Amino acid sequence: MTSSSSKPRILVSRAIFPEVLAQLEAVFEVEHNQADDVWSAQDLTARLQGKDGVLTTGGERISAELLQACPQLKICANMAVGFNNFDVPAMTASGVQGTNAPDVLTETTADFGFALMMATARRMAESEHFLRAGLWKRWSYDMFCGSDIHGATLGILGMGRIGQGIARRGFHGFGMKVIYHNRSRLDAGLEAACGAQYVDKATLLAQADHLVLVLPYSAESHHSIGAAELALMKPTATLTNIARGGIVDDAALAHALRSGQIAAAGLDVFEGEPQVHPDLLTVPNVVLTPHIASATLNTRRAMAQLAADNLLRFFATGEVLTPVNTLGTVRR
Numbered sequence: 001m002t003s004s005s006s007k008p009r010i011l012v013s014r015a016i017f018p019e020v021l022a023q024l025e026a027v028f029e030v031e032h033n034q035a036d037d038v039w040s041a042q043d044l045t046a047r048l049q050g051k052d053g054v055l056t057t058g059g060e061r062i063s064a065e066l067l068q069a070c071p072q073l074k075i076c077a078n079m080a081v082g083f084n085n086f087d088v089p090a091m092t093a094s095g096v097q098g099t100n101a102p103d104v105l106t107e108t109t110a111d112f113g114f115a116l117m118m119a120t121a122r123r124m125a126e127s128e129h130f131l132r133a134g135l136w137k138r139w140s141y142d143m144f145c146g147s148d149i150h151g152a153t154l155g156i157l158g159m160g161r162i163g164q165g166i167a168r169r170g171f172h173g174f175g176m177k178v179i180y181h182n183r184s185r186l187d188a189g190l191e192a193a194c195g196a197q198y199v200d201k202a203t204l205l206a207q208a209d210h211l212v213l214v215l216p217y218s219a220e221s222h223h224s225i226g227a228a229e230l231a232l233m234k235p236t237a238t239l240t241n242i243a244r245g246g247i248v249d250d251a252a253l254a255h256a257l258r259s260g261q262i263a264a265a266g267l268d269v270f271e272g273e274p275q276v277h278p279d280l281l282t283v284p285n286v287v288l289t290p291h292i293a294s295a296t297l298n299t300r301r302a303m304a305q306l307a308a309d310n311l312l313r314f315f316a317t318g319e320v321l322t323p324v325n326t327l328g329t330v331r332r
Contacts, residue, residue: 008027044061055311091325096327110165130144150174166214178194212240213225236263238266248267
């Protein structure tokens, strides 16, 4: 892939585990960002001059403009399962390989999604804020009454590996009725393993007691949940988003929460993150977390390792472990 007289040059765009960085430094000429500075698009383009590869973490945009300005770049390895930060058609047209980090975060993210749903349903954040503020003076029969998880109807929008993991937890662990909507229906064996029933989107919204969003972000899925969709949900329902910001219209959701159109929401992702819509910060019936669904040490280490392994494999053999595009020709 590169001249035998020199090591490939790569950029690691954010801080990663030191032991993974050391593996890369043993093979490549590495420019790293262990200070974990957040670079602008212009900064990233400047840092990528003369680089053969880059390890990204999901927030760094690989655009057509950047690719044109960085003609030596051959591979972008994302330390995330999502890759909406990649302009995949432009990368393919330019002969640049893209990779992501699927599978290694499936179970951890499903754990977190289910936990966030439970915290939302049982009003844990509201009650903790109440206690910390010194407002707990006495017991009352309806104090922070939420809604049950066991026996309730779990609705899942997006039924990939993580969605299936959440479905299994609900069906096998909590005796939930599981319904789902997806671009394509699962085969009968997977549906049986998840205890899941396929329904159309309108039915999903109308019947779910707890709706969990696990679909990838794209132009087509932008604002998949907006004012019209929220109006179809039960006033007792909860919504949990562990997918991507932009799938939910955050302004419409804040209005629905404040007006009681739905009971509560749990959000790990936001439009324009790390910025959060200010209206979401002023409604009490929402649990907010800073995009941490995959945040266990074991899982984050595995994500970094898979991104590194993709770089190592690519420059050794021309192949990768987890491609997001198929190239006809590769940049030389």
